[in-house]
Amino acid sequence: MSQIELSDIFNVDREGKPTIKIVLFGPPMSGKTSMLTVFNALRRMENPQTIVSSLTKIQDDSGRTVFFDQGVFQTPPFRGKKFDRLRYQLWTVPGEDRHKVQRDIVMKGVDAVLIFLNFENVAKGQNESIIKEAKETIGEKFGSKIPVVAYINKSDLPAEDRIDKREIILFLIDEGAIPDDKAANLVMTGSCLNARNDLLAMLTSPKRDDFFDDDNQLSLDKRPDSVWLIVRPIQKLTQMAVEQRLEYVQNI
Numbered sequence: 284m285s286q287i288e289l290s291d292i293f294n295v296d297r298e299g300k301p302t303i304k305i306v307l308f309g310p311p312m313s314g315k316t317s318m319l320t321v322f323n324a325l326r327r328m329e330n331p332q333t334i335v336s337s338l339t340k341i342q343d344d345s346g347r348t349v350f351f352d353q354g355v356f357q358t359p360p361f362r363g364k365k366f367d368r369l370r371y372q373l374w375t376v377p378g379e380d381r382h383k384v385q386r387d388i389v390m391k392g393v394d395a396v397l398i399f400l401n402f403e404n405v406a407k408g409q410n411e412s413i414i415k416e417a418k419e420t421i422g423e424k425f426g427s428k429i430p431v432v433a434y435i436n437k438s439d440l441p442a443e444d445r446i447d448k449r450e451i452i453l454f455l456i457d458e459g460a461i462p463d464d465k466a467a468n469l470v471m472t473g474s475c476l477n478a479r480n481d482l483l484a485m486l487t488s489p490k491r492d493d494f495f496d497d498d499n500q501l502s503l504d505k506r507p508d509s510v511w512l513i514v515r516p517i518q519k520l521t522q523m524a525v526e527q528r529l530e531y532v533q534n535i
């Protein structure tokens with residue numbers, strides 16, 4: 284096969300750039316908007332050139348998402364320039380039951396789903412119903428042609444306030460979101476709160492210069508563990524979406 288360009292296998296945006304659409308799909312108050320906000324701040328600190336367009340947030344006066352948040356980012360240039368840069372759009376949904384119509388609209392044309400769950404005890408039922416809804420909305424491509432990664436947020440909460448991770452994993456497997464042999468790889472945990480606090484601490488530290496290089500960019504080797512944990516699900520999904528597409532063209 285002759286050389287494949289990313290624009291041959293992905294949708295292109297209005298500027299003709301290959302783009303994938305990732306939706307953070309989860310119950311209300313799980314931290315989806317926080318995740319996007321922290322991710323955007325991190326990209327700005329580490330490499331502003333990876334931000335394609337600034338964050339859009341459609342919220343009510345109290346800061347609740349009523350339609351979506353959206354940010355567009357791009358990978359750094361691939362080594363060897365075999366491929367163009369890949370753009371990835373991150374979208375969140377409003378999690379409340381009454382916003383089902385908005386969620387359906389945001390899910391149109393989705394390429395990969397981040398099932399965004401909440402560790403809080405009280406969220407057990409909400410987590411389960413949103414997993415079911417994601418599966419219903421996407422249909423048979425759920426977890427196959429449309430890759431799925433699950434992330435459980437608020438790992439900072441004390442153990443007695445958290446639901447049992449194994450129970451969530453079993454539920455995800457039962458619903459076909461995650462194959463059982465891949466659960467260890469595809470179900471991740473983290474805390475947007477910790478990530479945000481660790482980034483803020485570096486920004487305001489008297490030793491700021493230890494973290495930022497001469498261009499005032501945060502060096503990758505200084506990225507705190509808490510921040511790696513929230514970047515991983517997005518990175519993994521992007522990688523899975525690319526692999527999925529490449530496999531698809533190779534089978535034509």
Ligand SMILES: Nc1nc2c(ncn2[C@@H]2O[C@H](COP(=O)(O)OP(=O)(O)O)[C@@H](O)[C@H]2O)c(=O)[nH]1
Nearest residue numbers: 311312313314315316317436437439474475476
């Ligand atoms: N303890 C804790 N609280 C969090 C975390 N992430 C977000 N929150 C809080 O959870 C609430 C809902 O967050 P938001 O991002 O608006 O959730 P969304 O409804 O899913 O968009 C806010 O009060 C956040 O400060 C976390 O990792 N740990």
Ligand SMILES: [Mg+2]
Nearest residue numbers: 315316347348
């Ligand atoms: Mg929100």
